[in-house]
Structure formats: structure tokens, C-alpha cells
Amino acid sequence: MPEQKMLTKRIGDINPLSIKDALEKGTYKQLEKALKMNRIDLIDEVEKANLRGRGGAGFPMHIKMMSTAKQESTPKYVVCNADEGEPGNFKDRYLMENDPHIILEGILIAAYATGASKGYFYIRGEYNQAISIMKWAIEEAKENGLLGTGIQGSDFDFDIEIRTGAGSYVVGEEFAMIESIEGKSGRTRVKPPFPTDEGVFGKPTLLNNVETYCNLPFIVDMGGENYSKIGTKTSTGTKLISLSGNVTNPGVYEVPFGTTVREVIEDLGGGVPNEHKIKMVQLGGACGPIIPEFMLDLQIDFERFEEFESKTGAGAIIVMDERQDLFEVLMRIVKFFQHESCGRCTPCREGHVHLEKLVHSFFKGDGNPNELYSLESLARVMHHSSLCGLGQSSPISIISSLSYFRDAFHDRMAFGGGEK
Amino acid sequence: MQLKEVLDKYPQSEDYLIEILMDYQKHKMHHDLTEEELKTIAKHLDIKESRVSSVVTFYSLFSLEPKGRHVIQVCHDVPCHVNNQTAVLNTLKTMLNIDVGQTTDDEMFTLEYTSCLGACDKAPVMRIGEKTFMNLTSNKVKAIIAEYRGRKHA
Ligand SMILES: Cc1cc2nc3c(=O)[nH]c(=O)nc-3n(C[C@H](O)[C@H](O)[C@H](O)COP(=O)(O)O)c2cc1C
Numbered sequence: 001m002p003e004q005k006m007l008t009k010r011i012g013d014i015n016p017l018s019i020k021d022a023l024e025k026g027t028y029k030q031l032e033k034a035l036k037m038n039r040i041d042l043i044d045e046v047e048k049a050n051l052r053g054r055g056g057a058g059f060p061m062h063i064k065m066m067s068t069a070k071q072e073s074t075p076k077y078v079v080c081n082a083d084e085g086e087p088g089n090f091k092d093r094y095l096m097e098n099d100p101h102i103i104l105e106g107i108l109i110a111a112y113a114t115g116a117s118k119g120y121f122y123i124r125g126e127y128n129q130a131i132s133i134m135k136w137a138i139e140e141a142k143e144n145g146l147l148g149t150g151i152q153g154s155d156f157d158f159d160i161e162i163r164t165g166a167g168s169y170v171v172g173e174e175f176a177m178i179e180s181i182e183g184k185s186g187r188t189r190v191k192p193p194f195p196t197d198e199g200v201f202g203k204p205t206l207l208n209n210v211e212t213y214c215n216l217p218f219i220v221d222m223g224g225e226n227y228s229k230i231g232t233k234t235s236t237g238t239k240l241i242s243l244s245g246n247v248t249n250p251g252v253y254e255v256p257f258g259t260t261v262r263e264v265i266e267d268l269g270g271g272v273p274n275e276h277k278i279k280m281v282q283l284g285g286a287c288g289p290i291i292p293e294f295m296l297d298l299q300i301d302f303e304r305f306e307e308f309e310s311k312t313g314a315g316a317i318i319v320m321d322e323r324q325d326l327f328e329v330l331m332r333i334v335k336f337f338q339h340e341s342c343g344r345c346t347p348c349r350e351g352h353v354h355l356e357k358l359v360h361s362f363f364k365g366d367g368n369p370n371e372l373y374s375l376e377s378l379a380r381v382m383h384h385s386s387l388c389g390l391g392q393s394s395p396i397s398i399i400s401s402l403s404y405f406r407d408a409f410h411d412r413m414a415f416g417g418g419e420k
Numbered sequence: 421m422q423l424k425e426v427l428d429k430y431p432q433s434e435d436y437l438i439e440i441l442m443d444y445q446k447h448k449m450h451h452d453l454t455e456e457e458l459k460t461i462a463k464h465l466d467i468k469e470s471r472v473s474s475v476v477t478f479y480s481l482f483s484l485e486p487k488g489r490h491v492i493q494v495c496h497d498v499p500c501h502v503n504n505q506t507a508v509l510n511t512l513k514t515m516l517n518i519d520v521g522q523t524t525d526d527e528m529f530t531l532e533y534t535s536c537l538g539a540c541d542k543a544p545v546m547r548i549g550e551k552t553f554m555n556l557t558s559n560k561v562k563a564i565i566a567e568y569r570g571r572k573h574a
């Protein structure tokens with residue numbers, strides 16, 4: 001299946017540093033149309049489109065929009081999550097660096113629909129170029145009356161500020177992000193209340209991923225019903241895929257939902273270079289499952305991905321060829337999460353210390369059946385009892401490896417293992 | 421840049437704490453923040469010093485220890501790893517004659533790991549200060565370090 005470019009259609013064609021160019025190519029036309037619509041009708045279109053979040057969890061967008069819109073407490077906030085810290089993901093950076101105004105248009109439409117007057121655009125601190133480009137785009141939008149008071153001659157007022165991260169992955173989690181925007185350490189909390197009830201400064205807040213907002217102008221343009229025809233029945237629209245690893249043409253690709261992982265790797269990515277063979281693929285990023293070659297005909301859609309009990313919707317595909325060692329890869333993943341754990345809850349804080357020891361044992365070829373058992377139960381405990389998505393999804397790579405590459409664990413046991 | 425100049429750039433409100441710290445640390449020769457500076461910032465924003473300290477220790481881009489003039493951060497997550505990141509790291513270690521976490525004797529370079537820099541399609545990747553270098557090979561790394569060493573006061 002070829003690419004289906006919608007969000008990325010103009011990329012390469014448009015100068016990201018020129019609002020004039022963006023305006024000439026039609027950006028902010030859909031905002032103009034949206035501003036003439038009734039707010040609730042607008043959210044109805046998003047519901048018909050069946051737009052689901054692109055940042056990982058796949059939550060229906062219209063539910064969040066409606067619940068923010070209904071709040072009476074003001075001011076209301078819109079937050080754009082551009083923290084993108086999950087290893088293997090770079091599609092939000094691609095959007096920010098190449099077409100900043102499509103993102104701003106999406107955010108403005110969401111703000112209008114929900115009655116928000118202020119926005120925060122949270123970008124990870126390492127993304128220097130994306131930060132400069134977004135800052136520039138915001139300045140240009142202000143100069144052109146697209147931010148501020150009475151936008152496009154309407155009575156809609158909205159302003160947005162950039163906030164930058166300072167090197168923390170967990171801040172990508174919505175509650176941690178809200179803390180960070182308030183200038184605090186990014187620690188998460190138990191929900192409810194949800195951000196739509198109590199978000200930034202305790203006020204109603206709509207918080208979504210960069211790519212999610214980018215879909216709104218297209219929904220306004222073609223109408224929710226037409227939009228919903230793209231993709232599959234239940235996963236509508238397109239998905240940006242960050243393709244990396246041992247692949248000939250790594251990069252960002254936009255495909256309709258329903259495309260298979262194999263199609264992305266082989267047809268778009270040109271397969272594995274130098275006649276190497278695919279050994280395993282990690283889906284979604286560091287928090288996703290590792291699957292073997294024979295499963296690559298898996299469709300990219302929310303339902304299939306949910307079967308892995310993980311929130312792997314952000315859309316990374318990391319290809320690894322036969323030269324790569326599963327245990328070295330698992331070590332990297334465990335270390336990443338151990339480093340990024342905020343330390344607030346025990347299963348995640350203590351769990352990672354033990355997880356590292358256990359994986360290391362197999363890495364050295366010193367594993368034993370008891371450790372295999374401990375690894376499996378620890379991974380499950382962390383998955384089920386950690387407080388936030390970090391600790392819940394960190395063991396997914398291990399749980400999936402234990403299902404699909406079980407022999408590899410036996411091969412790494414001292415004395416050749418016993419259980420087999 | 422003086423701390424006061426940075427403080428004056430931002431509204432005097434505690435939610436700007438991270439922005440202020442990031443901005444100020446960037447301008448410092450050895451990329452560190454001192455207790456004295458944290459005190460000044462806390463006073464300016466009218467918040468507790470412990471609040472400032474907890475933020476500085478939570479976020480990995482902040483440092484209380486002085487570092488080399490140029491901080492080299494090598495990405496060590498999976499997409500970089502499977503693209504021969506180890507060769508890049510080894511070249512750096514040999515050229516600088518230090519291990520990860522150390523600073524060269526002349527205080528020119530500090531070598532660190534970083535989490536994924538979101539440039540995995542151009543792996544392997546490293547950052548020096550704010551500049552990202554991609555599609556690295558041992559030879560490219562050698563040229564880059566030689567270039568930095570050649571600069572007088574950069
Ligand atoms: C540890 C952790 C890190 C996350 N990082 C990100 C991120 O970088 N970007 C993102 O959009 N969502 C991230 N999320 C998901 C957010 O919590 C939230 O679900 C999402 O931003 C909502 O937007 P969406 O509905 O448009 O996907 C992360 C979640 C967790 C648990």
C-alpha cells in the first residue's frame with residue numbers, strides 16, 4: 001500500500017518559516033470556516049470523524065473536547081503535547097520543523113470549539129530547531145491576527161506560549177506535563193480528576209498530541225463523515241509512522257490505518273539493507289512489544305495494537321536484523337525506563353532495579369529457570385500495578401519477548417536451562 | 421549573560437522557573453547552576469529554595485556539577501544502538517581518553533549518554549551543546565572533535 005499523504009502533503013512544498021507561504025497554500029482557511037460554525041456542531045463533526053489521539057493512548061478526541069467545552073470554570077486551556085521522548089519516535093518533530101502552521105491551525109480550531117483562551121505548546125528541551133521554528137511561527141501568526149484578540153474578525157480570543165522541557169521523558173504523560181507547565185517537577189498523579197476537569201492551574205484543560213491537532217483542519221474541510229472513510233471502520237484517518245532501525249529508507253511515512261507493518265517496512269522503507277534479514281521489530285517505541293518476522297502482516301490500527309495490552313499508538317516501527325541480540329536490546333530498554341522513572345511508586349522504582357539484574361543475567365548467558373520465573377512475574381506485576389503509563393508499559397517489551405522468543409531465554413541459561 | 425538579565429526577560433511568576441533555569445544554564449561556561457544562583461532565583465520568584473532544588477534535580481538537563489566547555493551526549497537507545505552507535509562511542513572514548521560521565525583534564529569536553537534525541541532515522545546520533553550530529557561514523561566523529569579542538573574560544 002502506498003503512502004496516503006494528508007497531514008504531510010504540503011511538506012517539502014511549503015516554507016516553514018513563512019506564514020505568507022502557508023496562507024497562500026490555504027492554511028487557516030479551515031479555521032475561518034470553523035469560526036463560522038457552532039461550537040457543538042464542530043465537536044459533532046469530530047465525533048463523526050471518529051478521531052482518536054495520536055500520542056499513544058488513542059482516546060476519542062470528541063469526548064475530551066466535549067467535556068472541556070461543557071466546563072463553566074474559566075480560563076480554559078489547550079495544551080499541545082510535543083514532548084516526544086519515546087525512543088524511536090520523531091514524527092512530531094517532523095511536523096513542527098516542516099509545517100508549523102498546520103499545527104497552530106489545529107490548536108486554534110480545538111480552542112475555539114472548547115472555549116479555551118490560552119494555550120501551552122510543550123516541546124522537549126532537546127528539540128532546539130523545532131522550538132525556534134514554532135516560536136517564529138507563533139510570532140508570525142500574532143502579526144497576522146491569527147493569535148490574540150478578535151481572531152479573523154470574530155469574537156474569539158486566543159494566545160499561546162511555548163514551554164520547553166528539560167530532559168524528562170515522563171513529562172510526556174499528561175499529568176506530569178501539567179505539573180511541568182506550572183514550573184514543577186514532572187510527577188504524575190492518580191486520576192480522576194481528568195485534565196478536562198482539573199488541568200493546568202486547576203482549570204479545564206484539553207491536552208493532545210501534535211499529530212492529533214493536525215487532523216482537525218482536515219475534518220473541518222471534508223466533514224467528519226468523509227474523513228471517517230479513510231482508514232478502517234474503527235481506526236479512521238491516517239497515521240504518521242516513524243520508521244527506524246535496520247532499514248534502507250528510514251523516515252516519517254503517512255499511511256492510512258489498516259496498512260500492515262510489513263508494507264511500511266518493505267514497500268516504503270525498502271526493507272533491510274545489505275541482504276540482512278529481519279529478526280524482530282519493536283512497535284510503538286521503547287514501550288511497545290517486540291514481535292518476530294512472521295507477525296509483520298499485523299495491521300496498524302488501534303484494535304490490533306490493544307491486543308498487546310499496550311498503548312503503542314504513537315506509531316514507531318524499529319526494525320532489527322539478525323545481527324542484533326535480543327538481550328542487549330532489552331538491556332537498553334530497561335535502562336532507559338529505569339533512568340526515566342520518576343520514582344514515585346514502588347513497582348516502577350524498585351521493579352526496574354530488579355528487572356535490570358534479571359535481564360542482565362540472561363544477557364551474560366547466566367540465566368536460570370528461577371530467574372525466568374521471577375522475570376515473568378515481575379514484568380506482570382509492574383505492568384499491572386505501576387501508577388502511570390511509564391511503569392505499566394516499560395515491561396511490555398519483556399512480556400512480548402517471553403511470548404515470541406522464549407527459546408532465546410532458554411538458550412541463555414547457564415547449563416542450557418532446565419524447563420524446556 | 422548575567423543572571424539578572426535572564427530574570428528580567430521573564431514574568432516574575434513561578435511557572436517560568438524551568439524556562440529561566442534552562443535559559444541561564446545555557447549561557448554558563450561550564451553548564452552548571454550553583455547553590456547561590458538557585459537562592460537568587462528562589463528569592464526573585466518568591467518560592468522556597470527547596471522547590472528550586474527539586475526541579476533542578478528532577479530534570480536531567482540541569483546540573484549542579486560543572487562540566488566541560490562542550491558537553492557531548494551520545495544517544496544510546498535502540499535505533500541508534502542497532503546502527504552501530506558503539507563504534508561512535510568507542511571513537512569518542514579513545515579520542516578524548518575519558519569514559520562516559522567524565523570530563524577531559526583540559527575541561528574542554530564532558531562525555532555523557534542521552535536518551536533518544538528524536539533523530540532515529542539518521543542514527544547514530546550525538547549532540548554537542550545544542551547542535552545535533554547525525555548519520556555518524558567513526559571518521560565523522562574524528563573530524564568533528566578535531567574541529568572543536570581547533571577552535572580557540574568557541
Ligand atoms: C510516560 C509517558 C510518556 C508519554 N509521552 C508522550 C509524548 O511524548 N507525547 C504525547 O503526545 N503523548 C505522550 N504520552 C501520552 C499522554 O499522557 C496523553 O495520553 C496524550 O498526550 C494525549 O493526547 P492524544 O489523545 O492526542 O494522544 C505519554 C504517556 C506516558 C505514560
Ligand code: SF4
Binds near residue numbers: 344345348386388391
Ligand atoms: S510508574 Fe514510574 S514514572 Fe510512573 S509514577 Fe510510578 S515511578 Fe513514576
Ligand code: FES
Binds near residue numbers: 087088495497501540
Ligand atoms: S534512538 Fe538515537 S536518536 Fe532516537
